[in-house]
Amino acid sequence: MTLYTRRAVGIAAPFILALAALAAPAHAATEPRHGGPNCRAIDSFAPNKNEEHTVALADGRAYAGAWDKKAKNIVWQELSDNKGYPARACDITLSEQGQTVWIKAITTDGHVHETSCVSPGKKLICNKPWTRLR
Structure with missing residues (x-):
């Protein structure tokens, strides 16, 4: 097994476990949280x-x-x-500069929402609310 293959497996296994955890019941909401069957995305930096x-x-x-x-x-x-997480989120991306990581999600109706994290060292702290960008 090459180093690349081991790293790919090491990355994929936790992601698959995270996806399996999604089978748990969703939070009660007045509108569906699910963006649709084709709404899956991953982005890295x-x-x-x-x-x-x-x-x-x-x-x-x-x-x-x-x-x-x-x-x-x-x-x-x-x-x-x-707080403020968008219902029907369908795609997600991130960008960063310094210790700030910005995360944007777009919904099936085209609304873009953003939150941010701080990255002190090799970890992420993501406790900020989501805001709809206009």
Whole structure:
């Protein structure tokens, strides 16, 4: 098994486990949280050789994670529990500068929402509310 294959498996396994956790009942909401059967996305950014940040969206739930080089996996945290998370989120992306990571999600009706995380060192702290961008 090559180093690349081991890293791909190390990244994929926790992501698959995170997706399996999505089978748990969704939060009660007045409108559906699910963006649709084709709404799955993943995006990553490596600001340097020691850090990599990833966001993922599946079944209407969003996650952000930081690559743990020692454990060889991604440490995930859920973003869909943050205040203001958009119903019907369908795609997600991230960008970063310095210690700030911005995460944007677009809904099936075209609304863009944003939250941010801080990245002190090799971890992510994502506790900010989502805001709709106009």
